[in-house]
């Protein structure tokens with residue numbers, strides 16, 4: 001465990017961690033790209049897919065709110081809630097634009113709904129179990145966010161690439177910028193609290209990867 005607290009050094013820890021994440025997930029790039037290339041040109045399917053991303057963003061924002069509502073809630077956490085809430089809204093708007101109809105967070109309007117919800121629930125319960133006796137609810141929130149942000153950035157970059165390649169008008173630039181800044185902020189906050197541990201991050205990312213693989217398979221099946 002180390003305490004740096006210098007934004008530049010935290011940034012270089014993060015660069016290394018992101019490079020390791022890329023390498024560890026190399027084998028999943030092709031499958032993910034193939035799924036995206038199958039979904040994006042099919043407007044009704046694409047709408048359900050974006051609505052599922054909206055659900056995940058909404059769940060993220062709601063989870064932060066549900067666990068961090070105390071008097072000590074700080075500016076960075078409020079900003080994080082607001083931006084995840086905005087991502088949920090942005091995705092909902094894009095989803096309904098693609099589908100040309102209103103969409104609810106119900107299975108017929110989602111893609112692999114059960115697997116998507118399970119991803120979040122299982123990740124959270126694994127992290128809480130693995131951290132339980134050691135850390136505060138605040139540190140658990142930071143770790144959960146850190147792990148999810150690694151995947152979000154990786155996934156949104158692939159998605160952005162596919163959108164561009166297929167000439168789709170939707171742009172994830174703002175979302176990508178905000179997810180990258182969340183990742184930087186959260187790594188910095190964990191380091192400041194002396195709670196950033198490579199061993200923990202590695203163990204959590206292993207759990208997350210297995211859960212992501214399940215969502216991927218479920219989405220491949222649902223997309224047909």
Ligand SMILES: [Fe+2]
Nearest residue numbers: 057084087179
């Ligand atoms: Fe987000």
Ligand SMILES: [Fe+2]
Nearest residue numbers: 149178179182
């Ligand atoms: Fe985020």
